[in-house]
Amino acid sequence: MDLLTFSPEVAAALRDGAPVVALESTIITHGMPWPQNVETARAVEAKVRAHGAVPATIAVMGGRIHVGLTEAELDRLGQARDVAKLSRADLAACLATGGVGATTVAATMICARLAGIGVFATGGIGGVHRGAETSFDISADLPELAQTAVTVVAAGAKAILDLPKTLEYLETAGVPVIAYGQDAFPAFWSRDSGLRAPLRMDRADEIAAAARLRATLGLPGGQLVANPIPAEAEIAREVITPVIEAALAEAAAKGIAAKAVTPFLLQRIFEMTEGRSLAANIALVLNNARLGAAIAGAMARAA
Template sequence: MIDIHYSPEVADARASGAPLVALESTIITHGMPWPQNVETAREVEATIRAEGAVPATIAVLSGRLHVGLTDDELETLGQAKDVAKLSRADIAACIATGGTGATTVAATMIAAHLAGIRVFATGGIGGVHRGAETSFDISADLIELATTPVTVVAAGAKAILDLPKTLEVLETNGVPVIAYGQDDFPAFWSRASGLGAPLRMDSAEDIARAAETRTAMGLSGGQLVANPIPQEYEIAQEVIGPIIEAALDEAEAQGIKGKAVTPFLLDHIFRATDGASLTANIALVLNNARLGAGIARALAGK
């Protein structure tokens, strides 16, 4: 069994049966500049604590899988250079070779499951990239959702993706896609994508019961809970849509490929929106943290 280092806070929560919410670390290393990345990470953790749960930020530090980071470790990771971006394909190699890496959605789900954590709050999942019919660029997050029994709370899939194809792949792999409090599948910065969500639930308790029922039935995989961004922070589709298209065109012109695509697009969109996309991103992550804590509390109560 892999050696996992638990922070004192997470170790205490595991011992007492307190509700835990996993958090990824690529938002710290690849999503925002320092010091805003660390400030945001601390704010997300504080939000989960305020909602009666315990945050567990996950990362690989010097070859050791950490579930929960101390304040000093969070600060160090936030300023580290050349941190690997880890998914299912490379997390084991990073640990084996003594590397340092930040976890994506897929890698965070794997680590959370190893640690017995059933809920994970993030910004948006990866999915099918536009043009995937020729590039075959499909995020490992989708297969992880079909494989690993963790409930993932996100503001849908990132809006830079092909959302119809992303929903199709999730459906093919039997992943429940649950819109929270609305019928429309949210589109990250926008509350609505124009695509109907396969399922709708209006309470954390219902989502927790659905997770328990899947376990009781022996069904593999997790759940995607699509939680719309708070209305006051959303960027309307008619505003963000042309900006995304321009960013995609620029990425293609520069030959940006693979793991470099998403950070490039997010940076382009940040500059094109004068920072509004980052403000929205922080708001939706905090919103997802609140819902994730509610689901974790409901599961802990069972």
């Protein structure tokens, strides 16, 4: 596709049938300050490489979808101002106007699919927000999982969301939710949300085979692989839940709504945990990069 610009490393990997893992770019532009954002992005890319795959960080720059960023492009994105946060609704408009945009889960899935990449590793997906029965606030990540055939590795959905409703939505939409190595559905910073995952798999090759068989069956959409945060990095549910509730109450009192809610909550949780939430976030992203590389390797071997 003419809109795609591949880094030399990613272009060579795709040409040779080597495993590739897509990575989002909002963690760089909207998740952390410079230079920690770029340092973390490089660490995630290094983790993918260390486990036998090629990382493809995706972003929009100059009217092009960049699939894989060079060192200079990553530095430039990490220091850019007024970067658009792109989802399905914003992607084409940013390309048309030549803007700079960072891809969310939904937009990264779209771009990965266009590039022929079947695995995407991220932190946590969006989902059904608390109070969605009146606000109708549901992340575009969920319908994207139902229609775009990419396997997404995440540490569950963000714990600030309504996790039971998120699982209900995914079930209705026919999205496989696969807990990796455990029966419980993880809750981002915590290994156990208190909810049972619909499916469990313990091996990367099983997950790769399930993706392949979905295509054989003609089923649309992708898979969500819920990979629990490493035990040594987690913030237990009983510790993080009161913090989340306090941040939610503060957001409601200040009238914060719509797209402003998630950034506000994550910042307040970071402050109330004295940075522990960010350290856990980095640990889980690295863990997801490792599993994403293993799944991509299994897909490449079966191709």
